[in-house]
Amino acid sequence: MEKAKIVVIGAGPAGIATAVEIQEAGSPPPVVLEKAGHSCDTIVQFYRAGKRVDAVYQNVQELPQGKLSFTTQSKEDFLALMDDLVKKYRIDIRYGHECHKVL
Numbered sequence: 001m002e003k004a005k006i007v008v009i010g011a012g013p014a015g016i017a018t019a020v021e022i023q024e025a026g027s028p029p030p031v032v033l034e035k036a037g038h039s040c041d042t043i044v045q046f047y048r049a050g051k052r053v054d055a056v057y058q059n060v061q062e063l064p065q066g067k068l069s070f071t072t073q074s075k076e077d078f079l080a081l082m083d084d085l086v087k088k089y090r091i092d093i094r095y096g097h098e099c100h101k102v103l
Helices: 013-024 041-046 075-088
Strands: 007-009 031-034 092-095
Touching: 007 013, 013 031, 013 075, 041 075
Parallel strands: 007 031, 031 092
Antiparallel strands: none
């Protein structure tokens, strides 16, 4: 059985941002578990080509407090940004891994 000091569940935008923040803080790199075969599954599946990805949700704008922030981008540009971050930070994403319980 493999052991990891830090595990992030989900490789969506929040999971990727969390993995980046962990590394920027000087902690050991986390393992990210993602049940889909790719990151940002909700955006990949449910956003049509060219759809906007906004940092504002339901007219509520939060000020970014971490290393990552973005402005409104197209689906394609946002996914490219996420892919670039995964590569830059060498985020260890384990695709096809679903979490059923946390101990």
